[in-house]
Amino acid sequence: MIHVAYAVAYRVMKKSLTNVSFLLPALMFPVIFFVGFAGALSGVDRVPGFDYEPGYETFQFAFVLVQSAAMAGVFTGFGIAQDFERGFARRLMIAAPRRSGILIGYAVATMIRWVMNTAVVLAIGLLIGMEILGGGLDLFALLLLGLTVNMIGILWAAGVALRLRSTQAGPIMQFPIFLVIFLAPVFVPIDLLTGWIHAVATVNPFTAFIEGSRSLLAGSTDDVAVAFGIAVPLAALFGLWALTGMRSAERG
Amino acid sequence: MAFALVFPLFFLFVVSSGLDPVSSLPGFPADSYVDFMFAIPFVHGALFTALNSAIELGRDIDTGFVNRLALTPARGIAIMLGNLAGGVALVLIQYCIYFVGGLLMGAHFEAGLLGVPVLFALAALGAVAIGAAGMTVALRSGSPEAVQGIFPLFFVGLFLSSMNMPRNLIENDWFQWIATVNPVSYLIEGLRSLVVVGWDPETLAIGFGVALGAIVLALSVSARAFSARMTRT
Numbered sequence: 001m002i003h004v005a006y007a008v009a010y011r012v013m014k015k016s017l018t019n020v021s022f023l024l025p026a027l028m029f030p031v032i033f034f035v036g037f038a039g040a041l042s043g044v045d046r047v048p049g050f051d052y053e054p055g056y057e058t059f060q061f062a063f064v065l066v067q068s069a070a071m072a073g074v075f076t077g078f079g080i081a082q083d084f085e086r087g088f089a090r091r092l093m094i095a096a097p098r099r100s101g102i103l104i105g106y107a108v109a110t111m112i113r114w115v116m117n118t119a120v121v122l123a124i125g126l127l128i129g130m131e132i133l134g135g136g137l138d139l140f141a142l143l144l145l146g147l148t149v150n151m152i153g154i155l156w157a158a159g160v161a162l163r164l165r166s167t168q169a170g171p172i173m174q175f176p177i178f179l180v181i182f183l184a185p186v187f188v189p190i191d192l193l194t195g196w197i198h199a200v201a202t203v204n205p206f207t208a209f210i211e212g213s214r215s216l217l218a219g220s221t222d223d224v225a226v227a228f229g230i231a232v233p234l235a236a237l238f239g240l241w242a243l244t245g246m247r248s249a250e251r252g
Numbered sequence: 253m254a255f256a257l258v259f260p261l262f263f264l265f266v267v268s269s270g271l272d273p274v275s276s277l278p279g280f281p282a283d284s285y286v287d288f289m290f291a292i293p294f295v296h297g298a299l300f301t302a303l304n305s306a307i308e309l310g311r312d313i314d315t316g317f318v319n320r321l322a323l324t325p326a327r328g329i330a331i332m333l334g335n336l337a338g339g340v341a342l343v344l345i346q347y348c349i350y351f352v353g354g355l356l357m358g359a360h361f362e363a364g365l366l367g368v369p370v371l372f373a374l375a376a377l378g379a380v381a382i383g384a385a386g387m388t389v390a391l392r393s394g395s396p397e398a399v400q401g402i403f404p405l406f407f408v409g410l411f412l413s414s415m416n417m418p419r420n421l422i423e424n425d426w427f428q429w430i431a432t433v434n435p436v437s438y439l440i441e442g443l444r445s446l447v448v449v450g451w452d453p454e455t456l457a458i459g460f461g462v463a464l465g466a467i468v469l470a471l472s473v474s475a476r477a478f479s480a481r482m483t484r485t
Contacts, residue, residue, distance in 0.1 A: 019397070028404035036411030039427030043417065047273045128426070171255055182266040188273050197269040 001101035008092070008105025009112075012079065016113050026075045026113060030068035030121050034060060038128065041187060049192050054218050057130035062213035063186050064121055066206065069146045070177050072114040073153020076106050077161040077173040084165035089249070099246055107154045114150045115143075133219040141224060142216040148231040149209050153177060155238035162245030180206045205230045256300035257346055260293030261353045267292075268357065271416070281418055282448045283360070290359040291443035292415055293350040294371070295436070297343055298379035299410065303403050305339045306386030310396035313481065322482045332387065332471075332478055339383045340376050347372050362450035370456070371446050377463035378439050382406065384470035391477035413437040438462040 016023060038060040045056045052059045083089040089102075096102055134142065157173040164172070184206040185193055193201055201207050212227025268286035275285045282288040312318050321331065351361075351368065361367060385406070390399050413436040414422070422428040431437050442459015445452040 025400070025404050028408070032404065032407050032411045035427075037416065039412070039424050040414075040416040040422055040431070041271075041274070042423040042427070043277060043421050044271075044274055046277060048276070049273075128424070175255075175258075179262070182262075182270075185270070187267070187270040192273045193270065194272070195269070197266070 001098035001104070004096040004098060004101030005104040005108060008102050009109040012076070012106060012109035013112060015079070016109065026072055027117050027120060029071065030064050030117055031124060033067060034064040034121050035124065035128075037063070037187070038125070038130075044188060047188065047192065050188060052189065052214065052218065054131040054133050057125055057128060058132060058217050059214060061121070061125050061130055062217055063184075063210055065118060065142070065146050065213055066149055066209045067181050068117055068121065069114055069150040070153035070181060070206075071174075072110050072117065072150055073155070074157045074173045074177055076110040076154050077157025078167060078170055080106060080158055080161035081165060081167045081169055084161070084249075085167055089165075093250065099250065100243065103155075103158060103242055103246060106158060107151065110154050111147055111150055114146070118146065132217055134216050135219060138216040138219055142213055145209065145212055145216070145224075145227055145231060148228070148235055151235045152231065152238050155235065155242040159238065159241035159245035162242065162249040165249065180204055184210050186210070205234060256297055256304065256342075257349060259300065260296035260346075260350060263296060264289050264293050264350075264354060265357060267416075274417070277421060279418075279421060284358065286354070286357050286359045287448055288418075288444065290354045290361070290447045291371075291375075291440055293354065294347055294375035294443055295378060295410060295415075295440060297346040297350060298375060298382050299406055301339050301343050301346070301379060302382040302386040303399070303406075305335060305383060306390040306399045306403070307396045309335060309387060309390040310393060310399040313390065313394040314396060318481065328478050328482055329475070332384075332474065335387060336380055336383050340379060343376060343379045344372060347375060359447065361447055363446040364450075367446045367451070371443060374439070374442055374446075374456070374459055374463060377460065377467060378443075381463055381466035381470050384467060384474045388470065388474040388477050391474060391481045394481070409434060409436045413440055415440055435462045435466065439466075 016026070038057045041060070042056045044050060045052070045059075080089065083092070092102060093099055132139070156177065160169055160173045183197065183200045184204050185201050190198065190201050190207060190211070208223060208227045208230045211223040215222045215224055264286070268284070268289045271289075272285045274280065275282060275288070280288075309318075312321075351371075355361065361371075363370065386399070386403070389403070390396075393399060412427070412430050413434045414431045415436075419428055419431050419437065422431060438458045439462050442456050442462070445455040445459070449455070
């Protein structure tokens with residue numbers, strides 16, 4: 001299984017780093033969101049009731065971190081679907097003695113790629129004056145939280161791709177993730193939201209991920225346990241979704 | 253098409269709900285954030301439609317359809333304009349839906365009934381400029397994957413503009429500078445002026461000037477790319 005996972009991860013990494021159609025969107029979107037929102041909306045921290053100590057750049061960085069983690073998984077789903085369309089995935093399934101290794105390979109490559117992209121966004125953030133008040137342990141917890149969200153995105157998109165086996169399924173992978181991400185407190189703290197969006201954000205699991213990330217960046221542990229408490233079972237649930245997707249792909 | 257229809261309205265819906273507290277900032281030009289953002293789906297729609305038609309053109313080149321087309325008496329300029337006209341027809345249908353959708357979300361359109369065709373015309377000119385630029389990418393690369401890969405760069409222009417905040421209220425100097433030199437800001441401000449102000453001849457003239465200038469530039473580059481593509485076949 002390890003050999004299969006390694007081979008798949010190597011291939012995905014190579015493809016991601018050498019093919020502009022894979023490299024650019026996965027890297028550009030977090031950068032665009034971060035620079036666009038943090039740069040343009042910096043005045044939002046003057047809105048009465050906005051009380052996030054590290055500042056608006058850090059506030060947006062937490063959102064982009066969670067958003068890019070989830071969306072990186074979606075891009076992997078596109079890759080799996082494309083491999084099925086081109087017949088490569090079928091050959092891979094015939095060759096692999098343990099097919100769960102294929103999923104692990106895709107997941108490992110996506111996580112490495114996400115960490116690389118996040119490092120770029122972090123560098124840009126530090127360049128534009130983003131403040132991080134959290135210590136080393138907080139940042140390690142932030143990385144773990146990001147990787148867990150990344151895993152949720154990968155397993156969700158892989159489950160869809162393995163069932164539908166077509167790039168036409170792209171919007172089915174992308175849109176629900178996009179929906180839950182933007183129905184979280186993206187631009188202002190949840191207390192400043194009113195009406196229906198406040199109600200939706202309160203029950204949205206991505207709110208916990210974003211708020212947990214913001215806490216860690218501010219050097220606080222508020223909401224962190226809740227974030228992990230939701231993320232880990234959700235990742236397990238989508239793991240089951242992806243594995244049953246693999247069974248569906250095996251049946252053809 | 254479905255994504256190009258749904259995404260811009262969804263974006264308007266969630267961003268205007270999430271950022272509504274911003275409209276309480278002193279000096280904010282609109283009564284609500286949905287008024288301020290009302291023009292953005294028109295630019296998003298243009299981008300998505302341009303992306304789709306550029307990907308289709310890239311696929312036509314990839315599959316050899318353009319090579320076969322080069323053997324027919326069809327003139328290059330006719331093929332280019334046909335491609336752009338198809339895109340404009342599509343965005344005009346989308347604009348009607350965005351307009352109704354925006355009003356249903358509570359936006360107010362200050363320019364009145366006469367302002368609607370002006371809004372659509374300016375947005376359609378923007379769509380032509382973006383479509384011509386997308387066509388250039390497709391013609392140069394000849395691959396739908398490359399078009400898909402390069403297209404996020406077009407979003408940079410949108411996100412690094414005054415899309416989310418009026419330029420005078422942007423606190424980061426570096427971002428304010430980028431938004432000021434970015435022509436997309438002036439296209440958006442032209443469209444937005446019809447929604448928020450009503451009739452502002454100066455802002456509208458700048459918006460139309462930027463759109464027309466971008467069309468001339470993008471068409472001249474894409475015409476060159478088109479003739480190079482046809483010559484090689």
